[in-house]
Amino acid sequence: MDSTQFDSFLRGDRISLADSKSTSLEYAQHLDSIDPLRRFRDEFLIPSKSDLKDPHPEAKPVLEQNDASDPCIYLCGNSLGLQPRRTRTLLNEELSIWATRGVTGHFNHPQSMPWVSASETVSVSMAKIVGALPSEVAVMGSLTENIHLLLASFYKPSGSRTKIVIEGKAFPSDHYAVESQISWHGLDPAKHLVCIHPKAGDGEYTISTAHILRTIDEHHDTAALLFLSGVQYYTGQAFDIKTITAHAQARGITVGWDFAHAVGNIPLELHEWGIDFAAWCTYKYLSSGPGGMAGIFVHDKHAAGGRHRLAGWWGHNPESRFKMDNNFVPTPGAAGYQVSNPSIMSLTALRASLSVFTETSMSSLRTKSVHLTNYLEHLLQTTFSSPTTPSPFKIITPGDPQQRGAQLSLLFGEGLMLPVYELLHSQGIVVDERKPNVIRVAPLPMYNTFEECWRFVQALKSALESVGEPKETEIKVYVAIV
Numbered sequence: 001m002d003s004t005q006f007d008s009f010l011r012g013d014r015i016s017l018a019d020s021k022s023t024s025l026e027y028a029q030h031l032d033s034i035d036p037l038r039r040f041r042d043e044f045l046i047p048s049k050s051d052l053k054d055p056h057p058e059a060k061p062v063l064e065q066n067d068a069s070d071p072c073i074y075l076c077g078n079s080l081g082l083q084p085r086r087t088r089t090l091l092n093e094e095l096s097i098w099a100t101r102g103v104t105g106h107f108n109h110p111q112s113m114p115w116v117s118a119s120e121t122v123s124v125s126m127a128k129i130v131g132a133l134p135s136e137v138a139v140m141g142s143l144t145e146n147i148h149l150l151l152a153s154f155y156k157p158s159g160s161r162t163k164i165v166i167e168g169k170a171f172p173s174d175h176y177a178v179e180s181q182i183s184w185h186g187l188d189p190a191k192h193l194v195c196i197h198p199k200a201g202d203g204e205y206t207i208s209t210a211h212i213l214r215t216i217d218e219h220h221d222t223a224a225l226l227f228l229s230g231v232q233y234y235t236g237q238a239f240d241i242k243t244i245t246a247h248a249q250a251r252g253i254t255v256g257w258d259f260a261h262a263v264g265n266i267p268l269e270l271h272e273w274g275i276d277f278a279a280w281c282t283y284k285y286l287s288s289g290p291g292g293m294a295g296i297f298v299h300d301k302h303a304a305g306g307r308h309r310l311a312g313w314w315g316h317n318p319e320s321r322f323k324m325d326n327n328f329v330p331t332p333g334a335a336g337y338q339v340s341n342p343s344i345m346s347l348t349a350l351r352a353s354l355s356v357f358t359e360t361s362m363s364s365l366r367t368k369s370v371h372l373t374n375y376l377e378h379l380l381q382t383t384f385s386s387p388t389t390p391s392p393f394k395i396i397t398p399g400d401p402q403q404r405g406a407q408l409s410l411l412f413g414e415g416l417m418l419p420v421y422e423l424l425h426s427q428g429i430v431v432d433e434r435k436p437n438v439i440r441v442a443p444l445p446m447y448n449t450f451e452e453c454w455r456f457v458q459a460l461k462s463a464l465e466s467v468g469e470p471k472e473t474e475i476k477v478y479v480a481i482v
């Protein structure tokens with residue numbers, strides 16, 4: 001191994017993609033050999049290609065496979081992160097404790113993880129990942145539920161300040177949550193919900209910071225709340241969280257963020273940036289398992305003062321929680337927003353995955369992530385653009401690494417996306433499709449390799465070639481879809 005290259009990789013110098021060798025398989029393997037995080041791949045369970053075969057009896061793979069026992073190429077950790085090996089071990093431990101100790105496990109736990117305070121322990125590791133103080137983070141419930149709980153506390157329409165500003169293409173669940181909160185207050189979403197859409201000239205899909213700031217200015221004295229996503233789920237655009245937050249707060253607007261696609265993906269400094277509150281799920285980049293336990297952030301500036309909230313006993317100060325005197329005293333900070341006692345199974349799965357994250361840092365992960373995504377983009381550009389034939393897809397994710405995380409979103413021409421997606425899937429390549437025309441590809445620094453990016457691009461090339469042959473396409477697509 002060349003140690004200069006190794007150091008340069010670690011420093012985050014742009015990897016050399018200039019010469020023609022950069023598109024070779026050998027170059028991909030070379031980059032893997034100098035990747036300081038490569039040991040983490042072994043911490044995860046990667047489904048094999050045959051594991052992913054459609055169980056439907058008539059669904060035959062389109063292409064013959066002689067490599068069925070090989071690991072699949074999983075570029076979908078932005079949607080559901082892979083399972084850490086240690087998850088099963090820790091879950092089994094908790095099952096045994098439950099089996100042998102019953103209710104006493106709440107206080108008497110052989111791994112020093114008594115259930116009664118387990119969520120506090122896990123929130124300490126969570127806080128590190130989002131750049132927050134331990135008191136500012138709680139792990140609890142699930143994302144959309146938590147958005148409702150936080151809006152109940154932080155969306156207080158009064159006087160002329162009644163509006164909520166969101167993205168026009170916010171994730172549907174966020175849109176529904178916000179819209180229903182407005183109605184819940186007896187207001188009409190048609191008048192009180194402001195949706196920011198991309199502006200002509202700025203790019204058809206992405207939203208510039210300037211446009212967001214202008215929209216804030218337009219509603220500076222009528223907006224009660226700004227609620228955006230840190231990384232946009234469809235385009236993969238990362239917003240300038242710090243600038244946008246400061247701009248809106250300077251105009252008296254409360255600022256909340258959804259970090260579903262940002263947490264574990266891009267470095268966050270939630271305390272430093274002074275945002276009011278945030279919510280996120282942990283089953284995407286953070287690998288806590290399907291429907292895993294979510295996280296919230298409430299800035300310490302809101303810790304004291306007993307803000308109005310929808311309360312439950314788990315938000316009650318633990319020192320007097322069990323006095324059962326029906327006198328609600330919230331725990332200061334984010335923990336005071338907990339409602340119910342946490343699911344120990346979900347919490348344990350999150351604890352397992354966060355313990356892998358705490359063996360490295362968001363800054364090391366980000367360094368590798370920028371290399372991986374730049375490399376994937378480079379291969380897509382060099383493989384599919386020629387002066388004579390236009391590329392069959394457009395990358396709608398910003399090209400600037402500062403404005404994106406791991407994910408690239410490929411927008412296909414009409415009718416192309418689903419057949420291409422099906423062909424990729426039949427070859428053991430897991431990406432995800434978002435209707436109408438986007439395939440999202442996310443190489444995660446925790447477990448993906450440069451070689452996988454290379455193999456994905458080769459498979460995409462052959463999928464596009466076979467979809468491009470009209471007669472065969474009909475047959476193949478049919479086979480793939482049944």
Ligand SMILES: *Cc1c(COP(=O)(O)O)cnc(C)c1O
Binds near residue numbers: 143174261281
């Ligand atoms: C994934 C995601 C959700 C999912 O919400 P759940 O409550 O976990 O089902 C919501 N919002 C955004 C922005 C997401 O990316």
